[in-house]
Amino acid sequence: MxxxxxxxxxxxxxxxxxxxxxxxxxxxxxxxxxxxxxxxxxxxxxxxxxxxxxxxxxxxxxxxxxxxxxxxxxxxxxxxxxxxxxxxxxxxxxxxxxxxxxxxxxxxxxxxxxxxxxxxxxxxxxxxxxxxxxxxxxxxxxxxxxxxxxxxxxxxxxxxxxxxxxxxxxxxxxxxxPVVPPGFEEVAGGPPDAGYAGWFGRRAPGRTPVLVSSGAWGVGAGLARTVETLSRGGCLPVVLCGRNEALRRRVARIPGALPLGWVDDMPAVLSAVRVLVENAAGQTAAQALAAGVPVVGYRPIPGHGVDGARRMAADGLSSHVERPGRLLAEVTALAADGPLRRARIAAGRALFxxxxxxxxxxxxxxxxxxxxxxxxxxx
Structure with missing residues (x-):
């Protein structure tokens, strides 16, 4: 037995x-x-x-x-x-x-x-x-x-x-x-998922796809403003709304944004984006580290979210920014191929x-x- x-x-x-x-x-x-x-x-x-x-x-x-x-x-x-x-x-x-x-x-x-x-x-x-x-x-x-x-x-x-x-x-x-399911470690440096990459490209040609996570419950302060900031800055905000249908409908009304409901194939989504903007320093951040997707903590949820975002940044695993202008600058820098992006990817994957x-x-x-x-x- x-x-x-x-x-x-x-x-x-x-x-x-x-x-x-x-x-x-x-x-x-x-x-x-x-x-x-x-x-x-x-x-x-x-x-x-x-x-x-x-x-x-x-x-x-x-x-x-x-x-x-x-x-x-x-x-x-x-x-x-x-x-x-x-x-x-x-x-x-x-x-x-x-x-x-x-x-x-x-x-x-x-x-x-x-x-x-x-x-x-x-x-x-x-x-x-x-x-x-x-x-x-x-x-x-x-x-x-x-x-x-x-x-x-x-x-x-x-x-x-x-x-x-x-x-x-x-x-x-x-x-x-961290403990993450299989599939994420194959994402870093590999080809993006054709389905998601094609969808994002057709939705907003020439824009940088940036994943915005709000957790399973779809919570966070100023999520709509975060999405608007990224969209106005030339990004395609791909928003994980979790199980919050009201949030999904609200994001759908923001020009240039692409809301997603509950996602079962996160490795495929992460393979098709350049940066993760998240607010909890939780499981989605861990998955992004395994997948080689740079992480930006922005307007984290209170308590453990704030402490986790600060700690990740202090450990060189992510960026923690507080102002909209700084958010766009950090996302732009991490989305570009270069030493900063490579260093973040290496630091994240070195944890495993x-x-x-x-x-x-x-x-x-x-x-x-x-x-x-x-x-x-x-x-």
Whole structure:
């Protein structure tokens, strides 16, 4: 019987689920039996759904409120301590019951969301979780909710995030790189997808296609103005509107813009654009780094979005700009072939040094498998 590995995710946007799904796919290829659980569904009643709705509402309509919450409860202050908030305690209890009722005990539990990391750490510290607890950090800037000192291993997207985790009290922290599905690494330097490239070329001949991401929920401050700025500057803004149909209709009314709904083939889209403008420093940014598409962080969402955009820029992985005029200048510079573009592509792809799933498998004591999975250099 295949060894069970439990992967804890959360339906907060699509990024955490995307990472959990890719880890499950890779672990399945190694003969494991992955089981993905939404940690929000473990909370009593409908409190998990209420928490998700509150987050989505504050980010969309009251960003200063969410920024205040984030600074109060997520950013480091003083001596690092484990979270014992009312949200963590019921999640940990429900997780313990779930694991006790499972068809077989897991060999490891993997968290791709910070609430799950806190719940697992609490159980690990109490001796109620007897198998390794691995945390896969999905943010480009680690906040204190990602870290519980009892967790065994943190897998981070960058070396700087690993340093932050250790500074926050985490133990073993490594930086194998972000977790992205297959297909993105073949994009860098290769031919663009004929379908998307042809569509973009017919829509706006001679204009530079620039991808604008608003996340799965289609949120962000001043998205319409961002699109207008790029369009007036001679670009073709290709806008990922996620599941926000109202945003898609609004973007469709902007001259020179091309709105897209939910996209299943992101490698093909990224192959046909020159730059990504994004506002969350999340999964789309990680995919662009793997694909060799330069990233510009602009008007990021509050909290982890702001911190992630700043951290990516400080690490030389992206640009973080705040003014419309600077946005257009940065996009133009990165779209052009030259040393700046090549340096950004190389920095992004250099992050992918190992397979996080292989490190999970090793922590779980599963069959040995190669850990290093270097990406080919950009062509």
């Amino acid at each position: 295949a060894e069970r590995v439990v992967i804890l995710s959360a339906g907060m946007g699509a990024g955490h689920d995307a990472v959990a799904g890719e880890l499950a796919r890779r672990l399945g290829e190694r003969g494991a039996a992955p089981w993905i659980v939404d940690v929000l569904g473990l909370l009593p009643g409908r409190s998990g759904a209420a928490l998700r709705a509150f987050y989505a509402t504050t980010v969309r309509y009251a960003p200063p409120l969410y920024e205040g919450i984030y600074r109060a409860f997520f950013t480091p202050r003083g001596r690092p301590v484990a979270d014992t908030s009312p949200v963590v305690v019921p999640a940990a209890r429900a997780l313990a019951r779930l694991l006790a009722r499972a068809d077989r005990p897991p060999r490891a539990v993997v968290s791709t969301f910070h609430l799950a990391a806190q719940a697992c750490g609490r159980l690990r510290a109490a001796g109620q979780l007897q198998v390794p607890s691995v945390v896969v950090v999905t943010d480009f800037a680690a906040h204190r909710q990602w870290v519980h000192p009892a967790n065994d291993l943190h897998l981070c997207p960058t070396p700087r995030v690993a340093e932050q985790v250790r500074a926050l009290g985490g133990g073993d922290a490594r930086a194998p790189g 040094t190992a397979d996080p799933a292989a490190l999970v498998a090793r922590a779980a004591g599963l069959a040995d498998s190669p850990v290093a999975t270097p990406h080919p250099p950009p062509r």
